[in-house]
Amino acid sequence: MAKIELVRGDITEQAVDALVNAANSSLLGGGGVDGAIHRRGGPEVVAECRALRAGDYQRGLPTGQAVATTAGRLAARWVIHTAGPVWSSTEDKSALLADCHRNSLRVAAEIGAATVAFPAISTGVYHWPVESAARIALDAVADAPDSVSLIRFVLFDKSTYDIFSTIAG
């Protein structure tokens, strides 16, 4: 069973096998975690993302799915890009947010990443309420593939860290 850790910090500084990127369907970068990963990972990351767009992902990465690239100049070996759902108060997209976590861990197992860091997917630009996102994320990673030994949530700000800690118990 994977160990679940919560830390406060910057995901780009984590020395784990794979970092999960809170990306978007374009795979071509953006702000928040995505911007930081592309900035610090360097041009190798976006080059592989462009290759994915030219190949199997010509219509982009569907929400809830995940795909791996190199981590370029980051300490991690891989970046697993996942496209979170945009929060909606009228439509329940919880299953898609859970899919992001499950599919990221499935990809981690496929590529041989045993240690994986997640940000609080969808809680920034995509406005998902943190308490709900924390419940969904922690629940979704509870049945990780056996080959994944460590799952570290890297929470950027104190309030997000505190809410994840409360939900984790």
Ligand code: AR6
């Ligand atoms: N390390 C860890 N967490 C971070 C970092 C960091 N370096 N930077 C921000 N956060 P967001 P989303 C936190 O907006 O809501 C992008 O433009 C942030 O405080 O990165 O899934 C993409 O291209 C928040 O708690 O991701 C997409 O278009 C959490 O990470 C869109 O934003 C997620 O915030 C995705 O939006």
